[in-house]
Amino acid sequence: MIKNVVFAIFQFVLFLLVFALGSFLPPFHLRHVLSVTPDGTRVFIWDGLLLSALLFVLILLIEAARKRIVPAALWTTAAFVLSTVAGLAAKLGFLTQPPG
Numbered sequence: 369m370i371k372n373v374v375f376a377i378f379q380f381v382l383f384l385l386v387f388a389l390g391s392f393l394p395p396f397h398l399r400h401v402l403s404v405t406p407d408g409t410r411v412f413i414w415d416g417l418l419l420s421a422l423l424f425v426l427i428l429l430i431e432a433a434r435k436r437i438v439p440a441a442l443w444t445t446a447a448f449v450l451s452t453v454a455g456l457a458a459k460l461g462f463l464t465q466p467p468g
Contacts, residue, residue, distance in 0.1 A: 376443040383451035390416030391461040
């Protein structure tokens with residue numbers, strides 16, 4: 369039980385770190401315009417969230433290959449969901465581009 373909690377905390381930090389790195393250093397440059405105002409254009413950069421989701425799927429595939437999917441998937445999913453919520457609450461991926 370304690371081991372699962374430690375791994376979930378590690379995965380949470382890993383997912384959040386990948387989300388942040390993908391948001392600040394976008395490798396794919398996938399952007400979605402949210403709004404245009406006189407102050408600038410508000411966009412969301414999808415790269416961090418997509419990289420985090422790909423890492424989530426990769427971890428689930430590894431857990432399935434090790435036949436540990438049932439006990440570990442719940443903890444991995446919780447870590448991914450919490451890191452996504454924390455990243456969006458911290459406004460990772462959101463950017464305001466100045467006009468012009």
